[in-house]
Amino acid sequence: MDKNTRPEITISSLDQDRLYTLIESLPANSFAGKDELEAELGRANVVDPTEIPPTIVTMNSTVKFTVESTKNEFELTLVYPKDVDSSGKTISILAPVGSALLGLSQGDEIEWPKPGGGLLKVKITEIVYQPERAGEFQR
Numbered sequence: 001m002d003k004n005t006r007p008e009i010t011i012s013s014l015d016q017d018r019l020y021t022l023i024e025s026l027p028a029n030s031f032a033g034k035d036e037l038e039a040e041l042g043r044a045n046v047v048d049p050t051e052i053p054p055t056i057v058t059m060n061s062t063v064k065f066t067v068e069s070t071k072n073e074f075e076l077t078l079v080y081p082k083d084v085d086s087s088g089k090t091i092s093i094l095a096p097v098g099s100a101l102l103g104l105s106q107g108d109e110i111e112w113p114k115p116g117g118g119l120l121k122v123k124i125t126e127i128v129y130q131p132e133r134a135g136e137f138q139r
Contacts, residue, residue, distance in 0.1 A: 007032070009044075009103025010056050022080065037093065037099040045103075059131075062076070063077070064124075065112075079091070109121055
């Protein structure tokens with residue numbers, strides 16, 4: 001796939017509303033990925049939370065990744081900034097990788113910035129937990 005062709009993304013109307021509210025609540029230049037997040041929200045296919053496919057990354061989803069080069073696996077939960085903790089198991093939607101994850105599907109690949117520079121190719125191997133799939137629509 002061409003690097004400039006982003007995979008189609010699907011998000012819930014609830015996530016979209018909450019994310020626009022979050023963006024509006026922040027000072028203009030308070031986070032680097034604001035334009036990217038707004039672009040992702042703008043191009044997303046928006047559906048009712050009850051219609052989200054079970055293999056899509058939504059807010060508060062826990063995602064299992066495999067690093068293509070090493071086959072190492074890791075898990076992260078995509079969260080709102082207030083829910084980021086020090087466990088190393090959460091990623092903020094405001095982080096560039098966080099906004100890139102939203103709406104992706106199991107099987108999609110993305111490039112992940114490495115600490116110290118460079119990129120890793122990672123594949124979404126499983127959506128371990130997704131609130132919508134669990135019937136939680138008001139989280």
